[in-house]
Every structure is written in C-alpha cells, then in structure tokens.
Amino acid sequence: AQSVSQHNHHVILSEAASLELGCNYSYGGTVNLFWYVQYPGQHLQLLLKYFSGDPLVKGIKGFEAEFIKSKFSFNLRKPSVQWSDTAEYFCAVESGTYKYIFGTGTRLKVLA
Amino acid sequence: DAGVIQSPRHEVTEMGQEVTLRCKPISGHDYLFWYRQTMMRGLELLIYFNNNVPIDDSGMPEDRFSAKMPNASFSTLKIQPSEPRDSAVYFCASSLTSGGRGEQFFGPGTRLTVL
Numbered sequence: 518a519q520s521v522s523q524h525n526h527h528v529i530l531s532e533a534a535s536l537e538l539g540c541n542y543s544y545g546g547t548v549n550l551f552w553y554v555q556y557p558g559q560h561l562q563l564l565l566k567y568f569s570g571d572p573l574v575k576g577i578k579g580f581e582a583e584f585i586k587s588k589f590s591f592n593l594r595k596p597s598v599q600w601s602d603t604a605e606y607f608c609a610v611e612s613g614t615y616k617y618i619f620g621t622g623t624r625l626k627v628l629a
Numbered sequence: 630d631a632g633v634i635q636s637p638r639h640e641v642t643e644m645g646q647e648v649t650l651r652c653k654p655i656s657g658h659d660y661l662f663w664y665r666q667t668m669m670r671g672l673e674l675l676i677y678f679n680n681n682v683p684i685d686d687s688g689m690p691e692d693r694f695s696a697k698m699p700n701a702s703f704s705t706l707k708i709q710p711s712e713p714r715d716s717a718v719y720f721c722a723s724s725l726t727s728g729g730r731g732e733q734f735f736g737p738g739t740r741l742t743v744l
C-alpha cells in the first residue's frame with residue numbers, strides 16, 4: 518500500500534533558524550506531491566506543489582521543496598523561519614487517482 | 630469564489646444522536662473529499678466523489694457513517710448514531726481535475742464533539 522512518512526513529529530526552532538522537514542513516500546510510479554500548512558485552528562492551505570519539471574519548487578511565504586526521485590523524497594525547506602510559521606505541516610502524495618495520501622504531519626513551533 | 634463552505638462550524642451532541650455535516654464545494658469542481666482529523670490518527674480520508682458519484686468509501690469507519698452528494702453543489706456526511714469516539718474535526722475538500730491534475734481546496738472544517 519502507498520504510504521507517506523514524515524519522520525519529524527515535533528520540531529522546535531528559534532526565529533531565523535533554517536528549517537527542513539522530511540517527507541518520504543512509497544510508490545514507484547508517477548506522483549504529484551504537495552505540502553500543506555495548517556495554522557492553529559484553521560484549515561489546510563496549500564504551500565506548494567510538484568507535478569513535473571524542475572524538481573526544486575518554490576511556494577508561498579518563502580518555502581521551497583525539492584523532489585528527489587531516487588530517494589522518494591520531497592523535503593520542505595525555509596532558510597529563515599518566523600514566529601508566524603508556527604503550524605502543522607502535511608506532506609501529501611497523489612498517484613493518478615486524485616486521492617491524496619497524507620503524512621502524519623509535523624508540528625513546528627517557532628520561538629520568538 | 631467563496632471557497633469550500635462547511636456547516637456547522639461546531640457541533641456538540643449527545644451520544645446516540647444523529648449528526649449531519651454539510652459541504653458546498655467550489656463551483657465547477659468535480660471531485661469532493663471528506664476527511665476526519667484527530668490527534669491520534671491524523672488526517673484520514675473517509676470517502677470521495679467524482680461528479681457526484683462515490684468512488685472510494687473504504688475509509689468510512691463503519692455503517693454508522695454515510696455520505697451523499699445529491700448534486701454538484703452539495704454533500705452531506707451523516708453519523709447515526711453518534712459515539713464519543715466520533716469526536717474530531719471533519720474537513721471537506723474539492724478539486725478540479727481538468728488536465729489530469731487536482732489541487733485540493735479545503736473547507737474550514739466542522740469540529741464535532743459527542744458527549
């Protein structure tokens with residue numbers, strides 16, 4: 518069965534620190550990849566997506582992600598986090614059925 | 630567009646009662662998804678529809694749960710009878726899949742508490 522792993526369940530950083538959240542998936546075919554963010558008490562919002570082309574994808578709010586096909590990974594990065602980035606981050610994979618498989622999420626807390 | 634609309638935003642009910650959650654997808658979207666989010670299990674896909682037809686309901690926990698989509702602009706998720714373990718946030722999402730790609734847009738969710 519397809520699965521998505523987010524190994525970091527909780528991350529605590531100070532403002533201005535760099536961020537990298539891991540996402541690995543298990544599926545050998547063509548995939549579409551997404552990162553969503555959920556701010557406290559809010560719904561999920563799309564941060565960025567990868568369908569094809571340049572494996573380095575830039576999203577909103579200074580986030581970017583790199584698709585490494587050989588490693589089945591799609592890690593999320595941000596060079597300098599802000600307090601307002603405190604949220605839960607979800608990686609998702611879609612493999613042609615329009616159905617997402619979500620990871621378990623990573624809770625990020627940024628200390629001011 | 631107003632985005633995906635869900636109602637109610639909060640629902641508190643007693644065990645055994647029927648609960649109906651409602652969703653209006655973004656106009657023109659052809660896929661609709663129902664998710665449940667809990668601390669223990671994270672974000673789970675319950676069921677999804679394509680052009681109002683249920684495609685995969687394998688995530689529906691048990692017969693107490695049912696979902697319908699009578700038309701392109703409305704869907705319901707019903708729990709009858711409700712139990713305390715059904716307490717969760719229920720999200721509806723919709724997507725437009727023209728061109729073979731579909732970014733899902735999520736609604737604000739319904740926070741359900743079953744006492």
